[in-house]
Structure formats: C-alpha cells, structure tokens
Amino acid sequence: MTALRPSRVAGLGPMLIVALIAAALYWPLMLAANVGPAGRTLASGAELDCRTALACASQLRNPVVPAPAQLAQGFVRLSTPVTSPLALPYNVGVTAGETLLGLLLATVTGIGLALLLVASQAFERATLPWLVASQTVPVVAIAPMLAVLLGQYGVQGFLPKAIIAAYIAFFPVAVGMSRGLRSADPLHLDLMRTYHASSAQTYRLLRFPASLPHLFTALKVAVTSALVGSIVAEISTISFSGLGKMLAENSRASDTVALWVIMGYGAVLGVTLVALVNALERWVTPWSRR
Amino acid sequence: MTPARTLAARPGGTLLTAAALLIGVGGLLLAALTLPTPGEGTPPDARAWLAGILALLAVGAFGVRGAAQGESRAARTLPAAFTLLLAVLGTEALLRAYAVPAGLIPTPGRVLSALWTARSVLLQDTYTTFVLEALLGFLAGTVLGLALALLVVRFRFLERGLLPYAALFSSIPIVALAPVIVKAVGLDWPSKTVVVAVTVLFPVVVGAVRGLQSASRLHLDLMHTYAATPTQTFRDVRVPGALPFVFGALKVASTLALISAIVAEFFGTNGHGLGFRIQIEVGRFGLDVVWAAIVLASIAGIAFFALVSAAEARLLPRRS
Amino acid sequence: MKRSTLILAALLLTAASSASAQKLVPVKVQLKWFPQAQFAGFFVAQAKGYYKAEGLDVQFLPTGDQSPIQTVATGTADFGTTWITDLLTARQQGIPVVHIAQLFQKSGYTLVSLKSSGIKTPADFKGKRVGVWPSGNEYPAVALLKKYGLTTSLDSSVSNPSVQAVTYPFDPSIVFPDKVDLVSAMTYNEVNQIVGLGYPLDKLQIFNASDYGINLLEDLIFTTERTLANKNFKGSGQSGEDIAAKLVRATLKGWNYAVKNQKEAVQTVLVNCGNTCKGSGTRSSAASHQTWQMAEVAKLYNAGPTLKGRAGYLDPATYKANVTLLKSLGILKADPAPAAVTYKVWEKATGKK
Numbered sequence: 001m002t003a004l005r006p007s008r009v010a011g012l013g014p015m016l017i018v019a020l021i022a023a024a025l026y027w028p029l030m031l032a033a034n035v036g037p038a039g040r041t042l043a044s045g046a047e048l049d050c051r052t053a054l055a056c057a058s059q060l061r062n063p064v065v066p067a068p069a070q071l072a073q074g075f076v077r078l079s080t081p082v083t084s085p086l087a088l089p090y091n092v093g094v095t096a097g098e099t100l101l102g103l104l105l106a107t108v109t110g111i112g113l114a115l116l117l118v119a120s121q122a123f124e125r126a127t128l129p130w131l132v133a134s135q136t137v138p139v140v141a142i143a144p145m146l147a148v149l150l151g152q153y154g155v156q157g158f159l160p161k162a163i164i165a166a167y168i169a170f171f172p173v174a175v176g177m178s179r180g181l182r183s184a185d186p187l188h189l190d191l192m193r194t195y196h197a198s199s200a201q202t203y204r205l206l207r208f209p210a211s212l213p214h215l216f217t218a219l220k221v222a223v224t225s226a227l228v229g230s231i232v233a234e235i236s237t238i239s240f241s242g243l244g245k246m247l248a249e250n251s252r253a254s255d256t257v258a259l260w261v262i263m264g265y266g267a268v269l270g271v272t273l274v275a276l277v278n279a280l281e282r283w284v285t286p287w288s289r290r
Numbered sequence: 291m292t293p294a295r296t297l298a299a300r301p302g303g304t305l306l307t308a309a310a311l312l313i314g315v316g317g318l319l320l321a322a323l324t325l326p327t328p329g330e331g332t333p334p335d336a337r338a339w340l341a342g343i344l345a346l347l348a349v350g351a352f353g354v355r356g357a358a359q360g361e362s363r364a365a366r367t368l369p370a371a372f373t374l375l376l377a378v379l380g381t382e383a384l385l386r387a388y389a390v391p392a393g394l395i396p397t398p399g400r401v402l403s404a405l406w407t408a409r410s411v412l413l414q415d416t417y418t419t420f421v422l423e424a425l426l427g428f429l430a431g432t433v434l435g436l437a438l439a440l441l442v443v444r445f446r447f448l449e450r451g452l453l454p455y456a457a458l459f460s461s462i463p464i465v466a467l468a469p470v471i472v473k474a475v476g477l478d479w480p481s482k483t484v485v486v487a488v489t490v491l492f493p494v495v496v497g498a499v500r501g502l503q504s505a506s507r508l509h510l511d512l513m514h515t516y517a518a519t520p521t522q523t524f525r526d527v528r529v530p531g532a533l534p535f536v537f538g539a540l541k542v543a544s545t546l547a548l549i550s551a552i553v554a555e556f557f558g559t560n561g562h563g564l565g566f567r568i569q570i571e572v573g574r575f576g577l578d579v580v581w582a583a584i585v586l587a588s589i590a591g592i593a594f595f596a597l598v599s600a601a602e603a604r605l606l607p608r609r610s
Numbered sequence: 611m612k613r614s615t616l617i618l619a620a621l622l623l624t625a626a627s628s629a630s631a632q633k634l635v636p637v638k639v640q641l642k643w644f645p646q647a648q649f650a651g652f653f654v655a656q657a658k659g660y661y662k663a664e665g666l667d668v669q670f671l672p673t674g675d676q677s678p679i680q681t682v683a684t685g686t687a688d689f690g691t692t693w694i695t696d697l698l699t700a701r702q703q704g705i706p707v708v709h710i711a712q713l714f715q716k717s718g719y720t721l722v723s724l725k726s727s728g729i730k731t732p733a734d735f736k737g738k739r740v741g742v743w744p745s746g747n748e749y750p751a752v753a754l755l756k757k758y759g760l761t762t763s764l765d766s767s768v769s770n771p772s773v774q775a776v777t778y779p780f781d782p783s784i785v786f787p788d789k790v791d792l793v794s795a796m797t798y799n800e801v802n803q804i805v806g807l808g809y810p811l812d813k814l815q816i817f818n819a820s821d822y823g824i825n826l827l828e829d830l831i832f833t834t835e836r837t838l839a840n841k842n843f844k845g846s847g848q849s850g851e852d853i854a855a856k857l858v859r860a861t862l863k864g865w866n867y868a869v870k871n872q873k874e875a876v877q878t879v880l881v882n883c884g885n886t887c888k889g890s891g892t893r894s895s896a897a898s899h900q901t902w903q904m905a906e907v908a909k910l911y912n913a914g915p916t917l918k919g920r921a922g923y924l925d926p927a928t929y930k931a932n933v934t935l936l937k938s939l940g941i942l943k944a945d946p947a948p949a950a951v952t953y954k955v956w957e958k959a960t961g962k963k
Contacts, residue, residue, distance in 0.1 A: 013450070014447050014448075014450035014451030014452075015450065015451050015454055015455070017451055018451035018452055018455065033474070037788065040788050041787075041788070041807075041808070044724060044726070044787045044788070044809075045724070045726060045809070045813055046807060046808030046809055047808045047809075047810065048808050061783060061806075061807065062473070062783045062784065064473065064474045065474065121358060122354065122355040122358035122359070122369065125358040125365070125366060125369040125370060126354045126355075126358060126369035126370055126372070126373040127370075127373060128370070129370045130370065130373065130374065130377075132592070132595065133588055133591075133592055135545050135591075136545055136548065136587070136588045136590075136591025136592050136594075136595065137584060137587070137588050137591075138548070138549050138552040138553075138564075138565070138568075138584065138587050139549070140549070140552060140553050140556065140565075141552065141565075141568045141580065141583070141584050141587070142584065144572065144676040144680070145395070145572075145577075145676075145680075147676070149395075149684065221542070224460075232553070236676070237676065238640075238671050238672055238673075238676075238681065238686070239672065240672055245672070247469065249644060249886055251469045251557065251779045251781070256470070256473055259469050259470050259473070260470060263462070263467060263470055266462060267458070267459070267462040270462055271458055328704060391683070391703065391704035391705045391706070392703055392704050393679075393683075393700055393703030393704050393705040394680065394683060394684065394705065411763075469779070473784060476789065477776055477778065477785065477789055556779075557778075557779055558776075558777065558778040558779060558784060558785070559776070559777050560739070560763075560774055560775070560776045560777075561762065561763035561764065561771070561774065561775040561776065561777065562763060566744075566777060569744045569745065569777070570744045570745075570748070570764060570777065572676070572677070572745065573677055573696075573744055573745030573746030573747070573748070574699055574746055575677075575679070575699055575700050575702075575703035575705065576703070577703075
C-alpha cells in the first residue's frame with residue numbers, strides 16, 4: 001500500500017471511475033445472472049407476481065445476484081433500528097470485540113511461542129512442524145467440538161469465540177515475531193556483548209525494537225484470520241449475537257439478500273480492523289514512517 | 291546455541307536421552323493398553339492416572355530435549371516425531387483414564403481404525419475436496435491473479451483504480467463469501483472451486499504487484515543503459531524480483547485454499563467432500579470418522595504446503 | 611385490626627415470594643432450532659411464569675451448529691430437546707443421555723416434490739436427487755429410502771448410491787425445485803415456505819414419512835444420567851430428578867395452554883424470535899407463518915397418549931416400534947440400554963402411572 005500513498009489524492013480518480021463502471025455494469029449483469037433461474041422457476045409452474053423471466057429477474061426471492069433495490073431494502077431492514085440487538089451494527093460490534101480479544105490472545109501466545117522458538121532449538125525442532133500442521137487443520141471442523149468442550153467450564157459467549165479466533169491467528173504472529181527477533185543486526189548484537197549487556201537487556205533494547213516491523217506485518221495478516229475465526233466460531237457454536245450468528249440464521253432461515261448485506265458489513269469490518277492495526281503501527285513505530 | 295551446551299560435551303547424555311524416550315513412550319503405551327476402552331469395564335481412578343501420565347510426558351519431553359541436541363540428521367527429525375508419538379499416546383491414555391465417550395472425543399486408536407474402515411469413501415471425499423476444489427481453485431486463482439497483476443503493472447490507471455479494491459477484497463472473510471457463491475453457482479463441486487479461486491485471487495494479485503514493483507531503480511537503469519528491450523527487462527529483472535513475493539502469497543494461499551473448500555462445503559453439497567463428511571458425521575456422533583476426515587485434510591494441507599515450498603526452492607535460487 | 615392482619619399477611623406473602631424468587635434454580639435448556647412456534651409450549655410456560663412458579667429460572671440457549679446432545683452431554687445445558695433417532699444414536703456412541711418426556715407424539719417429517727415431476731410413490735425415488743438436512747436430521751429420509759431398498763452417499767460405507775443425496779443449509783428455496791426432485795420439509799415449517807415460493811399445496815406431492823411406517827418420534831425432552839443422579843442440583847438442595855420433574859410439569863402446562871390458546875401463543879412466540887420467524891419472506895409475514903406453524907405443531911402434540919390425557923408420555927409401543935425400525939435399518943446395532951428412557955420423571959411430574 002505504500003506505493004499508493006504519494007499519489008493518494010490523484011489516485012482517487014481512477015478508483016472512482018472503476019467504481020462507476022462497476023456500478024453501471026451491475027444492473028445488466030444482475031439481470032443476466034437471474035434470468036435463468038427466474039425462467040426455470042416460472043417454467044416449473046410457480047405462481048409469482050411477475051409474468052416474464054426478465055421482469056422476475058429483479059424480484060426473485062432467492063436471487064443469484066440481488067437487485068439494487070433489494071439490496072437497499074435489505075440494508076435498511078437489517079441495519080435498523082441501529083441500536084437494536086437484532087440489527088447489524090450491534091452484531092458487528094460483538095464480532096469486532098471477539099476478534100480483537102482473539103487477536104490479543106493470539107499476540108500474547110504468538111510472542112510467547114516466538115520467544116521459546118528463538119531461545120530453545122530443542123523446542124523449535126520438537127514443535128515447529130506441528131505448529132505448521134495445526135494451521136492445516138480445518139478450524140471450522142473442530143470449532144463446534146472445541147466450543148462444546150469449553151462450554152462445560154461455563155465459558156459461554158465471548159471467550160470460546162476469541163479462543164477459536166486466536167487458534168488461527170497465533171501462527172502468523174509466532175512466525176513473524178520469531179523472524180523479527182532474529183533480525184537484529186549482528187553488529188549491534190556484538191556491540192551489546194562488548195557492553196556486557198544482559199540477555200534481558202539485549203532483548204529489551206535491541207531484539208524487541210528490531211522485531212516490531214515484522215510483528216506488525218504479521219498482525220495485519222492475523223487480524224483478518226482472527227475475523228474469519230470469530231465468524232466461523234459464531235456460526236458453529238452457541239451464540240447470542242454476532243455477524244456469524246446472523247449469517248447462520250439467514251442462511252438457514254431464508255434470506256439471500258441478507259447474506260449479501262452481511263457480507264458487505266463483514267468486508268467493511270475487515271477493512272476497518274486492518275486500518276486499525278495500521279494506525280497502531282504508526283503510533284508505536286513512528287520512525288518507520290519516513 | 292554455543293557448542294558447550296550441546297549434548298556432545300556431556301558424556302553419557304545419549305544414554306540418558308534414550309532411556310528417557312523409552313520410559314516416556316513405553317510407559318504411555320503400557321498405560322494406554324492397560325486402561326479399558328471408554329464405555330467398557332469400570333472407569334478407572336482418573337486423578338491417579340493423570341498424575342502418572344503427566345509424569346511420563348515430562349520424562350518423554352526431557353528425552354525429546356536431549357534428542358534435539360547437535361546438528362545430525364537424527365537431531366533434526368527425531369524430536370518432532372517423538373513429540374507426535376508422545377502427544378498421541380498421551381491423548382489415548384488420558385481419554386481412556388477419564389472414560390470420555392467416543393461420541394464426544396474418540397481415542398486416537400478409534401480414529402485410526404475409522405481411517406481404515408471408511409477408507410474408500412474418505413479417499414473419494416479427499417479427491418473431491420483436495421483435487422477438484424482446492425487444487426483446481428488454487429490454480430485458477432493463481433493464474434487469474436498473476437494475469438491481473440501483469441495488467442495492473444502495465445497500466446498505471448488499473449494500478450490506481452483496481453489495486454486498492456484488490457487489497458480491500460482480500461480482507462473480506464471467506465466465510466461470508468461462501469454461502470453467496472454456493473447459492474449463485476450451485477451445489478456441485480465447481481461452486482467450491484470458485485470460492486477457493488476467489489479467496490486465492492486477491493492475495494496473489496497484491497503479492498505479485500508488490501513483487502513486480504520491487505525491482506530497484508538501479509537495476510532498471512542498468513538495463514536501460516544496456517539498451518535492453520522492455521521484454522528483457524521484464525524477464526531478467528522484474529520477474530525474478532517478484533518471485534519471493536509471489537511464493538510468499540502462494541504459501542498463504544495453499545492453506546487458505548483447503549480450508550475455504552471445506553467451509554464452502556458446509557453451505558451445500560451433493561454428498562461428496564471432506565466438509566460434507568465432517569458435517570454429516572458430527573450429527574451422527576461418528577466423531578471417529580470426523581477426526582479421520584480432519585487428519586486427511588491436514589495431511590493434504592501439509593502436502594500442499596510442502597509442494598509449494600518445493601517449487602519455491604527449485605525456482606528461486608536458480609533465478610537469483 | 612383485621613386490616614392490619616391483611617397487610618401483614620400481604621407483606622409476609624411478598625416477602626416469601628421475593629425470597630423464593632431469590633432462590634430460583636437456574637436451569638439451561640437447549641432448544642433444537644431457532645425460536646419459533648415449534649417450541650411454543652416452552653415460551654408460553656416462560657411468559658406465563660409457570661417455570662417461576664416451580665422455582666425454576668429457565669434460560670433457553672440459542673441453537674448452533676452442534677447437536678443439542680453435545681451441549682447437554684458436556685453440561686453446557688442441563689436439558690435439551692431433540693429427535694428420538696438423535697438420542698438413540700448418541701446413546702449407541704456411549705453418550706449417557708436419557709429421554710424424560712415426549713412432546714410430539716407423531717412425526718411431522720415429509721419429502722415434497724412437484725406433482726408435475728411424476729413421482730407417485732417412494733419407489734419412484736430411484737435415480738432422483740433428494741435434498742436432506744445434515745446434522746442428524748437426515749435419518750427419516752434415510753429410513754424411508756432404506757425401506758425401499760435405496761442407498762445414498764449419506765452412508766459412509768456406500769460408494770455407489772442409487773439416490774443422489776444433496777445437503778444444504780435447511781432452507782428449501784436453496785435447492786427446490788431446480789436442483790433436487792424431492793426436498794425435506796416439516797409439516798409445520800418448510801411446507802409453508804415452499805408454498806411461499808409460489809407452489810400452492812395442490813401443485814405439491816407430499817410424502818409424509820409417517821404414512822409409510824416411518825413414524826420416528828420428534829421433539830422430546832432429555833437430560834443426562836449425571837443430572838438425574840445429582841442429589842443436589844446446582845446447590846439448590848433438590849435432586850436433579852426433582853428439577854427435571856418440575857421442568858416437565860411446567861413445560862407440559864405451557865404446551866396445553868399454547869395448544870388451546872393458539873393466537874395468544876403465537877404472540878408469545880413472536881416476542882421471542884428475531885429474524886427467524888418470517889418463514890418464506892415476501893409472501894407471508896412472520897405472524898401468519900407462525901400461525902400456520904402453531905396449528906400444525908398442535909396436530910403433532912395432540913396425538914397418541916396426549917388424547918388419553920397423558921401428554922408428555924412416551925408410548926412404550928411406539929418406542930418399541932421406533933427401535934425395531936432403526937434396528938432393521940441398521941442405524942441401531944442393538945437394543946438401546948434400558949437407561950436410555952426413564953418414566954420416573956414423567957410420573958413425578960404428572961402424578962400418573
């Protein structure tokens with residue numbers, strides 16, 4: 001993204017044009033996508049409020065691609081009243097909370113693991129292959145079981161989701177952080193040794209600062225993973241609220257348009273969270289901003 | 291790690307290590323065999339067994355630590371193998387000690403036997419999920435992503451107009467995407483392939499563009515003074531410079547691909563695939579088959595990751 | 611004098627009731643699905659204070675991807691509702707769950723096709739695409755198919771099935787009618803959703819599983835052996851069995867009221883559901899869909915033992931028939947342990963034998 005920054009204002013023009021082209025193409029594409037199913041539905045003898053396939057294409061109950069009017073209606077229906085626990089804004093907040101808590105857990109675990117990995121070769125050799133393997137386990141498959149097991153200790157609601165989010169988010173942190181801890185300049189390390197600096201001092205003064213850029217790069221990956229994790233966890237465990245709960249509900253209970261609206265909110269949340277990590281990075285490491 | 295701290299400097303260490311590993315593994319194996327299968331026989335005194343099992347694990351861990359010293363081939367591979375062995379045996383013994391019903395958590399032994407008895411169906415499922423969905427989707431997403439990246443690098447307008455959207459789309463959680471795409475494309479495997487392709491696409495675009503632009507001004511100027519054609523510059527400077535970035539993105543995408551395929555299967559299938567099998571068997575408390583499917587998915591995932599890493603190792607040093 | 615005694619009595623009464631309010635025993639109940647009229651009796655019992663009157667503070671846990679069996683077996687919830695096949699297969703896998711009351715006395719499971727598809731009997735299913743729900747809800751379809759000698763890929767040991775099973779996340783409109791020939795539907799829910807898609811009942815061929823001898827019982831209340839054996843349920847000083855009896859008594863009271871006062875029951879249900887009551891979107895409102903559902907659910911409740919004044923009773927003959935059916939289909943390998951069902955709770959709750 002740094003490549004884009006210098007021309008930020010000038011860069012908005014092309015983005016706008018692309019957005020306009022996409023918007024202009026949306027209507028015909030939507031009709032093209034929906035006309036087939038609409039035709040088949042009519043042919044199977046369904047009694048709809050519209051006569052021709054083309055007319056039905058923009059008002060299917062289960063559209064392949066929803067019409068703009070349907071999207072707008074769905075957006076208003078799911079977003080209001082804004083403060084209601086059944087509306088999306090509140091549920092986005094819940095998911096954001098779970099994700100951030102998950103990210104925090106993941107960061108603590110990841111940094112802890114990175115320290116162990118860097119400090120002990122035995123630990124690295126014994127566990128690193130299995131840490132990699134843990135990421136290939138489909139977390140969706142174990143999330144319900146994990147939640148059920150955690151549930152018996154009374155951890156309902158926020159924590160099980162955050163733990164599942166942390167499960168997929170800790171790995172990039174651990175890898176990035178251990179790479180970062182090792183990235184300290186050998187020259188500087190030698191210097192520390194000549195000063196008779198203790199191991200703790202070396203870590204505090206040299207290794208940690210050197211690892212920060214790596215840590216933040218990893219956190220940007222981790223925050224998206226954590227978001228996926230908490231949504232998956234909400235879908236597959238007992239949840240009273242959250243984007244995933246709404247996704248599960250509307251996916252089962254009927255509403256395709258709602259799925260599109262929720263996806264939109266998910267995208268906005270994802271982008272916001274990444275921006276948040278970016279802001280944190282600029283605040284913590286102002287020197288890297290040159 | 292200074293040489294003074296390695297095992298070689300401690301005579302008798304090898305013997306100690308071997309003894310610790312033997313006691314740890316052997317003890318756990320013995321414990322797992324003595325304990326009754328959950329649901330059969332009287333439940334044992336869990337607390338006493340827990341203490342014993344933890345002690346054996348500690349002894350085993352000490353052995354693993356000893357085995358990891360030095361730079362020999364064994365020192366590199368054995369610790370991980372023994373860690374797995376200890377973990378599996380420890381889990382088996384603990385589940386038996388606490389008599390956990392197979393319908394909640396099956397013992398590793400049961401999972402192994404489920405892997406064998408349901409092998410033909412599970413292999414068919416793995417083929418659907420891994421080859422048809424993950425691999426095809428991965429290839430489609432990669433090709434499309436690279437093509438888009440080339441266009442973006444070639445046309446400044448696209449870079450400004452399209453790339454920010456690619457970065458934006460790559461932070462959309464796949465789970466939100468899956469139901470919509472499955473709904474749009476249908477329940478057969480191609481819908482899952484599309485989900486995988488879409489999730490792979492954006493990281494690849496972003497990675498490849500960043501890579502193609504990473505060539506230093508200096509190198510480019512140098513090519514210019516050599517009067518190299520744009521094609522030569524592209525082939526000899528830009529592409530080699532981009533490869534590490536592309537492979538970084540591909541490695542992330544390889545694990546993402548398999549997981550996306552499985553997630554997408556949760557939103558509709560016609561009866562094939564690992565995600566389908568997991569979903570249907572969880573509902574029947576056939577958790578041994580569920581874990582067997584998870585094991586297969588992990589093995590496929592590791593193989594996929596290794597494949598990409600191997601390709602990277604082959605391509606990178608030769609070019610740079 | 612008299613007045614002051616009255617006031618005193620009133621004060622004592624409120625004191626007593628507030629004291630008992632403080633001592634309400636917290637009970638968590640896992641329902642099988644999103645809030646809807648399918649659970650009207652529970653919501654009515656809650657709204658009318660029947661649970662409070664029994665000294666219970668009942669909380670309904672929302673449904674997730676996991677089966678109610680798992681939430682109850684691990685102690686996340688104390689009681690749950692599920693279908694009998696689910697309970698018995700769980701029992702077979704070593705999970706010590708116990709049936710304590712049977713709410714629905716008749717199966718509401720159907721497979722629906724368009725009349726124009728020409729499917730007349732289950733024998734015509736061969737080579738067709740059948741839409742089923744995963745997560746243990748596929749058994750009635752599997753049973754019906756097996757009865758007619760048909761196999762599906764739902765069975766982990768079959769690699770060349772004669773019927774193509776399609777799984778999807780529950781909403782019939784995802785697959786019906788273009789992606790499957792037959793689709794799963796409960797009489798009280800999805801049938802009306804299909805009508806809402808634009809196919810009135812006279813265009814539909816509905817195969818009621820119970821008409822073909824597949825009367826696998828649905829909504830029941832269950833708990834675990836551990837909860838029943840507990841002498842001091844959550845420190846209340848009462849046994850788990852007593853708490854179970856109180857829960858069953860209040861729930862049956864709620865059901866009897868809901869079935870008799872359906873309009874009021876629907877209003878109570880609507881308060882409890884968020885986005886999930888609306889059924890089939892554009893055509894029917896949440897209220898009209900739940901009204902249909904309440905009427906259909908009442909038919910399942912008002913059948914068998916309920917008609918003889920024994921609501922909540924698991925008819926031993928029906929149970930035996932279910933077990934025999936599941937065994938003949940190979941879904942159960944052996945008779946379930948006797949402890950899979952207890953009548954003690956129901957007897958304690960109703961005072962009947």
